[in-house]
Amino acid sequence: MDREAIARLPKIDLHCHLDGSLRPETVRELWDALPEGRRPPIADAVEQAVLPHVPCTLEEYLEAFRITVALLQTPAALERAAWELCEDAASENVVYIEIRFAPLLHLRRGLSPGKVVEAVLAGMRRAEAALPIHTGLILCAMRNEPPKRSEKVARLAGRYRDQGVVGFDLAGPEEGFPLSAHVQAIRLAQEAGVHLTLHAGEGCCPENIAEAIELGAERIGHGVYLFQDPATEARVREARIPLEVCPTSNLQISGFMRSLADHPLKRYLGLGIPVTVNTDNRLMSQTSSTEELWRVVEAFGLSWGEVQTILLASAEASFAPPSIKDEVRARVHAAI
Numbered sequence: 396m397d398r399e400a401i402a403r404l405p406k407i408d409l410h411c412h413l414d415g416s417l418r419p420e421t422v423r424e425l426w427d428a429l430p431e432g433r434r435p436p437i438a439d440a441v442e443q444a445v446l447p448h449v450p451c452t453l454e455e456y457l458e459a460f461r462i463t464v465a466l467l468q469t470p471a472a473l474e475r476a477a478w479e480l481c482e483d484a485a486s487e488n489v490v491y492i493e494i495r496f497a498p499l500l501h502l503r504r505g506l507s508p509g510k511v512v513e514a515v516l517a518g519m520r521r522a523e524a525a526l527p528i529h530t531g532l533i534l535c536a537m538r539n540e541p542p543k544r545s546e547k548v549a550r551l552a553g554r555y556r557d558q559g560v561v562g563f564d565l566a567g568p569e570e571g572f573p574l575s576a577h578v579q580a581i582r583l584a585q586e587a588g589v590h591l592t593l594h595a596g597e598g599c600c601p602e603n604i605a606e607a608i609e610l611g612a613e614r615i616g617h618g619v620y621l622f623q624d625p626a627t628e629a630r631v632r633e634a635r636i637p638l639e640v641c642p643t644s645n646l647q648i649s650g651f652m653r654s655l656a657d658h659p660l661k662r663y664l665g666l667g668i669p670v671t672v673n674t675d676n677r678l679m680s681q682t683s684s685t686e687e688l689w690r691v692v693e694a695f696g697l698s699w700g701e702v703q704t705i706l707l708a709s710a711e712a713s714f715a716p717p718s719i720k721d722e723v724r725a726r727v728h729a730a731i
Contacts, residue, residue: 396699401689404702405490405726407709408673408684410592410616410639412566413473413496413515414463415676416480417445422678425466433503435461447679449647453598454568456648459679468504470514477518483677485526487685491713491723494519495533495564498551499544508551516559529719531561533592536580538565538572545580553587561714562590564616569599574606581610590714592639596620598648601627608636614671614712619645622659632666637712641675642691643682655694664701669708703731 417425419442426434426441437444445463447456467473477494484492498511506514512534519530534552536545545565552563563584565577574581574593584591595607597617601624604615608630615621618638621628631638640660646652664670672688674680688705691697697705710723 396692396697396702398685398689401692401702402487402685404688404706404730405488405723406684406688407671407706407713407723408484408489408492409614409671409709409713410641410673410675411480411484411492411494412676413476413480413494414460414467414500415679416483416674417463417466417476417678418479418483419445419678421475421479422463422466425472426462429466433465435465437462445678446681447647450650451648452650453648456598456644456679457568463678464500465503467501468506470506470510470517473501473511473514474518474521477515478521479518480677481519481522481526481528481530484684485522485528487683489528489684490726491529491531491710491715491719493531493533493561493714495535495562495566497535497537497548497566499536499540499548508547509554512551512555512560516555519559529715529723530559531714532559533562533564533714534560535564535566536577537567538569538574538577538594539567542577542579545577546583549580549583549587549589552584552589556587556589560589562592564592564594566594566616569594569597569603574603574610578610585611592616592714597645598650604631608634612636613714614639617641617645618663619649619659622662628666628668632668635667635669637669637671637708638663639671639673641673641680642687642694643680644675647680655690658691658694660691661695664704669712670705671709671712672705699731703727706731
């Protein structure tokens, strides 16, 4: 098995941030188009400002998003970012992608939350019409913001549930910002029939994973620190709760890995926990779906059977309708 073989496989990306996946040339073009008064202060060239100095903490990693969020404040920029992300993914044979972003961070130039979501959905629909890719949109609230804001995002997710929004998420810094503060938002999303995935155990705190499960998470965003809590690990294994692993960004942020070989994903795979491999932030981590899966294969010497297990787990864990899940599974089986 080599990188070219991985490139040819049909792939699934369930954890991909829109504002973390702009093309470098798009960053420069959108930055040049910004009035100087709207540009966040940066010490380096904009191309360098969006690349975190790694290894780093989760909070330091998130600093780079100040730039990209500032660039995505118009319908044209949001639609372009969504289209280009889908185009990049389709070019490497990603057949299904779930894009996520925090819509309330994109209101600085007068857009309503609904117009923000509609702009992103427009780019995704254009991609589905022109490219061999299926898409879904996950709306993120920020766990470090007031609960009323997250409730607003949950209602927004319910409003667009039949128009391409498939999930609700809570993202942002973990330490000091418990998920339980946003329980009402989570309930609103669930009552609206919106799927739930929650960031937990990314940069710290295995107890956050237990909290996410208690709150009804169908998937765990990252879950890197799960192995440090045997009871929760056993619960995840028994309930077969999928982990949205993002190898490169996990290595950049985790603090306990010296190389990808230290990533616990091989342990989770061996335990029978559904492991999915995702990009997280194509720009900040300078990666792609092919690169993420290839790095995992190379680090752990995975067999074709193990690669198939990961891809099928991703198809099953997706928030896609059954017909699309069936199509993706069939393509994986045919390829392997």
